[in-house]
Amino acid sequence: MAVERTLSIIKPDATNRNLTGKINAKFEDAGLRIVAQKRIQLTKAQAGEFYAVHKERPFYDELCEFMASAPVVVQVLEGEGAIAKNRDVMGATNPADAAPGTIRADFAESVGENSVHGSDAPETAAAEIAYFFSGLELVG
Ligand code: GDP
DSSP states (O other): OOEEEEEEEEOHHHHHTTOHHHHHHHHHHTTOEEEEEEEEOOOHHHHHHHTGGGTTSTTHHHHHHHHTSSOEEEEEEEEETHHHHHHHHHOOSSGGGSOTTSHHHHHOOSSSSOSEEEOOSHHHHHHHHHHHOOGGGOOO
């Protein structure tokens, strides 16, 4: 399987509860390397641009407010099949449906405040990484 990179975000509900280290341990235990990482505060407009694909969804405004409500940790995870592997480690969108031991099963508070974001395909991973990181910040 090819080595891939994927964009991960530790969301405000998790940074508020000081869970960055516990979530990073789940990535590393699964064999994902954190090859870039920074803690930033998004504006609502930046959150809206990032989640533009969800513009027509009823929860869009709530999602943008939430993502701008506290700092987030944006990160690039690298590994074999990293995109799908990260989705496995994250668990289902709704924590009620997430498999035991996944980040969302262990930490998420609700379907909206669900602790992490992860890219869902190679094209979105490339675009999402480029949204937050320059080539100079990706040292592997
Ligand atoms: P993901 O790829 O598992 O993050 O899920 P989606 O791409 O379907 O949704 C993006 C994000 O929108 C989710 O991670 C949630 O934070 C949020 N979201 C999805 N569905 C709902 C919902 O029904 N209500 C609210 N408030 N937020 C939602």
